[in-house]
Amino acid sequence: MSDTALREILDSHGSESGSLVPVLQEIQGKYGYLPAEAMIEVAKRLRVDEATVYSVATFYAQFKLVPTGKHQVKVCCGTACHVRGGSKILDAAERELGIGAGATTEDREYSLDRVACFGSCALAPVVVVDKDVYGRMTPSRVKSVLDDSVRGGQQE
Amino acid sequence: MTFAEIKQRSLSRWETKQRTDKVRIIVGAGTCGQAAGARAVLRAIQASLAKHNLDASITQVGCIGLCYAEPLMDVVKPGQPRLCYGNVTPENAAQIIEDYLLRDNPRPDLALGTLGEGNIPGIPSLKDHPVLGPQVRIALRNCGNLDPRDIDGYIANGAYSGLVRALSMKPEAVIAEIKESGLRGRGGAGFPTGLKWEACRNAPGQPKYLVCNADEGDPGAFMNRALLEGDPHAVLEGMLIGAHAVGAREGYIYVRAEYPLAIEHLNTALAQMHDYGLVGDNIVGSGLSFHLKIKEGAGAFVCGEETALLASIEGKPGIPRVRPPFPAQAGLWGKPTVINNVETWGHVSAIMQKGASWFGGYGARTSKGTKTFSLVGKVARTGLIEVPMGMTLRQIVYDIGGGTSSGKPLKAVQTGGPSGGCLPASLLDLSVDYDSLAQAGAIMGSGGMIVADEDTCMVDLARYFLTFTQSESCGKCVPCRLGTRQMLMILEDITAGRGTPESMELLAELAESVKAGSLCGLGQTTPNPVLTTLRYFRDEYEAHIREKRCPALVCKDLIQYYIQPEKCRACMICLRNCPVEAISGGKRQVHVIDQSRCTKCGTCMDVCPEKFSAVTKLSGQPIPAATPAERSVWQLG
Numbered sequence: 001m002s003d004t005a006l007r008e009i010l011d012s013h014g015s016e017s018g019s020l021v022p023v024l025q026e027i028q029g030k031y032g033y034l035p036a037e038a039m040i041e042v043a044k045r046l047r048v049d050e051a052t053v054y055s056v057a058t059f060y061a062q063f064k065l066v067p068t069g070k071h072q073v074k075v076c077c078g079t080a081c082h083v084r085g086g087s088k089i090l091d092a093a094e095r096e097l098g099i100g101a102g103a104t105t106e107d108r109e110y111s112l113d114r115v116a117c118f119g120s121c122a123l124a125p126v127v128v129v130d131k132d133v134y135g136r137m138t139p140s141r142v143k144s145v146l147d148d149s150v151r152g153g154q155q156e
Numbered sequence: 157m158t159f160a161e162i163k164q165r166s167l168s169r170w171e172t173k174q175r176t177d178k179v180r181i182i183v184g185a186g187t188c189g190q191a192a193g194a195r196a197v198l199r200a201i202q203a204s205l206a207k208h209n210l211d212a213s214i215t216q217v218g219c220i221g222l223c224y225a226e227p228l229m230d231v232v233k234p235g236q237p238r239l240c241y242g243n244v245t246p247e248n249a250a251q252i253i254e255d256y257l258l259r260d261n262p263r264p265d266l267a268l269g270t271l272g273e274g275n276i277p278g279i280p281s282l283k284d285h286p287v288l289g290p291q292v293r294i295a296l297r298n299c300g301n302l303d304p305r306d307i308d309g310y311i312a313n314g315a316y317s318g319l320v321r322a323l324s325m326k327p328e329a330v331i332a333e334i335k336e337s338g339l340r341g342r343g344g345a346g347f348p349t350g351l352k353w354e355a356c357r358n359a360p361g362q363p364k365y366l367v368c369n370a371d372e373g374d375p376g377a378f379m380n381r382a383l384l385e386g387d388p389h390a391v392l393e394g395m396l397i398g399a400h401a402v403g404a405r406e407g408y409i410y411v412r413a414e415y416p417l418a419i420e421h422l423n424t425a426l427a428q429m430h431d432y433g434l435v436g437d438n439i440v441g442s443g444l445s446f447h448l449k450i451k452e453g454a455g456a457f458v459c460g461e462e463t464a465l466l467a468s469i470e471g472k473p474g475i476p477r478v479r480p481p482f483p484a485q486a487g488l489w490g491k492p493t494v495i496n497n498v499e500t501w502g503h504v505s506a507i508m509q510k511g512a513s514w515f516g517g518y519g520a521r522t523s524k525g526t527k528t529f530s531l532v533g534k535v536a537r538t539g540l541i542e543v544p545m546g547m548t549l550r551q552i553v554y555d556i557g558g559g560t561s562s563g564k565p566l567k568a569v570q571t572g573g574p575s576g577g578c579l580p581a582s583l584l585d586l587s588v589d590y591d592s593l594a595q596a597g598a599i600m601g602s603g604g605m606i607v608a609d610e611d612t613c614m615v616d617l618a619r620y621f622l623t624f625t626q627s628e629s630c631g632k633c634v635p636c637r638l639g640t641r642q643m644l645m646i647l648e649d650i651t652a653g654r655g656t657p658e659s660m661e662l663l664a665e666l667a668e669s670v671k672a673g674s675l676c677g678l679g680q681t682t683p684n685p686v687l688t689t690l691r692y693f694r695d696e697y698e699a700h701i702r703e704k705r706c707p708a709l710v711c712k713d714l715i716q717y718y719i720q721p722e723k724c725r726a727c728m729i730c731l732r733n734c735p736v737e738a739i740s741g742g743k744r745q746v747h748v749i750d751q752s753r754c755t756k757c758g759t760c761m762d763v764c765p766e767k768f769s770a771v772t773k774l775s776g777q778p779i780p781a782a783t784p785a786e787r788s789v790w791q792l793g
């Protein structure tokens with residue numbers, strides 16, 4: 001972790017406590033997770049307790065305290081996806097990647113997560129890989145979608 | 157510049173664009189369009205235009221709501237109406253371009269219909285389309301029609317004229333007009349918007365704040381996403397009107413992080429408004445100053461609750477607090493704050509553009525105007541709709557939605573998400589308004605509407621909702637934190653076949669206590685899906701508990717996959733695809749599932765060719781005794 005990158009993020013926000021969530025979001029965007037040293041630095045800068053930073057970091061589902069994989073695979077487990085067989089898609093993704101939801105593959109290529117809803121419910125079930133949204137999924141399509149991500153996604 | 161000058165300029169820019177001799181191609185590229193493959197379609201269109209050396213403009217618009225037919229592509233030839241094609245693939249997009257643009261064949265076989273004025277022989281008008289016909293689009297007036305990245309189109313079509321009208325009125329008069337319209341909050345609780353504004357205006361304390369709740373936490377609902385993506389200006393204009401009425405100088409839009417495209421369009425819209433002097437200091441010379449910031453959520457359902465949302469903006473964990481004081485008295489940083497839902501703001505701008513009595517002319521007695529719904533689940537025509545309140549569930553699900561997608565009987569309609577209820581088919585003639593839904597044990601909620609057919613297990617659905625709310629409970633108050641956990645454990649027992657005859661009474665009793673004892677709306681409404689399923693689908697609970705049977709064949713622990721020997725053609729497909737090698741058999745040898753190894757993933761059923769359909773699910777009955785053909789497989793295996 002480079003100190004300058006962190007300093008830049010901190011400098012670009014004010015020191016009021018309302019900046020806490022956006023600062024953490026930016027750090028996570030940069031590093032893929034929230035390194036402990038960064039959280040300590042944030043506490044100092046925003047003049048809040050380390051415990052406060054930690055409580056915010058652990059409250060919101062978005063924040064990760066451990067490094068995640070290169071590709072983020074997210075399977076929707078919202079209601080529309082659930083009634084259209086979303087759990088089978090999750091099973092298939094778990095089988096394909098050999099990890100459970102919430103985990104990262106050993107080679108750090110993929111992280112797998114369940115997400116509440118992407119707002120594409122009309123095309124349920126839905127999977128998102130990095131920034132690409134895939135609708136009308138079937139268990140047997142999961143593999144090709146994962147291969148897609150290695151080739152650089154759906155492309156512009 | 158005055159607003160009149162701005163409008164003049166936008167109009168002429170817009171009209172130039174409309175009047176070009178160029179062909180225009182419009183692609184639905186909202187999140188759902190993209191999920192259906194709109195980007196591949198776009199690439200195919202560009203390639204085809206280049207190949208034939210054709211000059212056409214390509215516009216990307218938000219969601220028109222016909223999500224079941226995504227990807228959508230419209231072609232407008234000069235002097236011809238806008239022609240809409242559905243379920244477009246990259247291949248037929250290229251074909252449409254060749255046929256329509258080069259050979260003047262509009263391909264009626266691929267077309268959904270025409271939009272707007274004029275007609276093309278052999279192609280219906282979408283005005284008469286079963287999905288669009290019954291709709292009244294007020295909040296969604298521009299979604300799918302205009303390019304959200306171009307403010308001129310909106311201004312040319314009436315945007316900000318409501319603001320200008322409001323600015324010519326006293327704040328009190330604006331509030332009176334909103335009151336008169338009968339507008340109630342679209343975020344769930346249905347509180348009268350005008351009353352909320354008045355309370356905030358009259359509350360002591362400065363500065364005052366406005367907040368737009370775009371957290372859209374209901375998993376299975378996307379009305380707010382579609383509105384922000386397709387018409388950010390409807391919402392932003394509403395907030396400017398609110399700022400004038402309430403006397404606020406600062407506002408926040410709290411958007412969930414899962415909606416990156418909505419955030420992008422909001423940012424673009426705000427930047428263009430800045431350039432036009434429509435936000436910031438001294439807006440269009442009126443003296444009104446209003447500054448807006450976008451805050452991204454960080455993934456917590458409870459942050460949709462207003463006090464939790466305000467805490468989150470302040471940089472704290474999103475934990476609700478007791479009301480009163482209500483945000484209108486003490487909200488953001490303890491100051492009077494109006495918080496309204498995205499759609500509420502979208503209606504505010506429409507009301508100020510067209511007047512309270514026009515708006516009040518739609519809807520039911522205590523539920524005025526229209527409401528957007530995301531019609532999803534096991535329904536044939538999924539999508540985003542906006543209808544006058546008071547329409548019946550049957551009209552929505554059958555006339556607009558086309559009935560169930562499977563063609564099987566409808567079992568239930570779930571409204572209001574995790575806070576709402578499951579209504580049985582016998583209540584299909586219920587009027588969809590705040591009061592009727594509440595009486596039936598459900599709620600209007602923000603507009604999620606999920607259709608369940610015979611293959612949906614209602615006990616599993618209740619368990620699903622509890623899994624969600626249990627993990628989203630913030631943990632502050634005991635009834636919610638522990639009560640939801642205990643309720644979930646009982647439901648897990650029932651779906652796993654461990655339910656006892658006492659389970660249902662215990663569940664009902666717990667549900668009532670959690671409802672009565674919880675601090676915020678999350679805990680108070682979490683029991684609704686459980687209570688309504690207990691009320692309307694008791695027989696399904698009993699089948700799980702007494703017969704260890706899941707009638708919908710959903711609950712994994714209560715079902716077994718079985719290959720019917722008389723139907724199996726020994727094609728080896730399931731055998732090869734089974735991820736745990738639980739299927740034995742061979743060429744010309746019936747396939748048999750080893751139940752002790754089967755993980756019930758369902759792969760065999762998915763891959764078994766439809767013409768054989770040999771794999772079935774059984775529940776509450778033993779696997780039939782092995783036939784001689786099956787026994788011979790066992791002996792080999």
Ligand SMILES: Cc1cc2nc3c(=O)[nH]c(=O)nc-3n(C[C@H](O)[C@H](O)[C@H](O)COP(=O)(O)O)c2cc1C
Nearest residue numbers: 341342343369372373460461462496497500677678
């Ligand atoms: C658990 C919970 C979640 C909520 N989620 C949302 C939401 O996602 N969007 C929303 O607008 N309102 C939500 N609400 C309602 C808000 O608390 C609040 O009533 C609403 O934003 C007020 O705006 P309105 O009057 O325009 O409806 C939620 C309430 C609860 C209790």
Ligand code: FES
Nearest residue numbers: 076078081118121
């Ligand atoms: S429920 Fe899956 S995208 Fe909304």
